[in-house]
Amino acid sequence: MKSLKIIKISQILLIFLYLSLSLEANNTLSIKKDDEKIRVFIGETKKLLVTQNIREGFRPYLHPIHGSNGIGILTQYSPGHHKHQTGLYWGLTRVNGRDYFHNPGSKYWRKKSANVLKRADGRVEWSTSYEMLDDKGASMMTETQSWLMELTSDGNITLDLEWIGHANAEITISKYNYGGLFLRMPWKRNIEAETFNSKGDQNQTGEGKSAYWVDIGMEISGLDDMGRIVILDHPSNDGFPNLWRIDGQFGVGPACARRDDLKIEQGKSKIFKHRLVVYSGKHDKAFVEKQWRNWKNHQKDQPR
Secondary structure: OOOHHHHHHHHHHHHHHHHHHHOOOHHOOEEOOOOOOEEEEEEEOOOEEEEEEEEOOOOEEEEEEEOOOOOOOOEOOOOOOOOEEEEEEEEEOOOEEEEEOOOOOOOEEEEEEEEEEEEOOOOOEEEEEEEEEOOOEEEEEEEEEEEEEEEEEOEEEEEEEEEEEEEEEEEEEOOOOEEEEEEEEOOOOOOOEEEEEOOEEEEHOOOEEOOEEEEEEEOOOOOOOOOEEEEEOOOOOOOOOOEEEEEEEEEEEEOOOOOOOOOEOOEEEEEEEEEEEEEEEOOOOOHHHHHHHHHOOOOHHHOO
């Protein structure tokens, strides 16, 4: 009798172990790099989650970003209403008079490097480095983006960004209503779309307002619920809590020079940190607040 009980318990443990390993395998992230793209996949089926574009002579950007199950595309590349907007990207609008927000091409950007970093904790990490060119083609600034991506236990995606702008000349980033990290989701007329910020402002009432975070929700083809991306601002960032751009087509981003000019001495660097959380459903303020509090208090989890 005891032998039968032991066998049954062993069988149950084996089934549990098998299911646990299967779940882990299905939620495992993998990363692959070629000359023009860095791609992040999930599980044994290798569903694509995120693509980092790293072309020569073109501003780096993330597109497409999919939902955490690989279904639905939450970013948009070069829509007719804003041709210069390229998914999720960093673009400053007035750097010593040069406009890197509206000009993503080779007269403004030169690729320096792109690398994938090995990790053993289930997360994936990569970095890009591009030179921001002056009107003579010389490097005025070098911008480095370090990204750390995780699929959380509740099935959401987090993307941590550390942006470093190194001044190769005396730099003035002039006051402007937008510029910095920016997200273009696939808006079109007559679809459902909304934003909420940490202060309670909804939709375009949040334009030009300061906030710790903004949650953008939009009707996404292939998803039953709204696809959502939250952008979090960090207390260490200049201007925190930053003023935000929310345009008429729900393009969103913290505007790092909206209050005043930013200056960087030659040879010095400026650092900005942001986290993005990809989830779905109705806006969940308690969930977003928890995400922001946990992230801002755990600097050891930033990209290396």
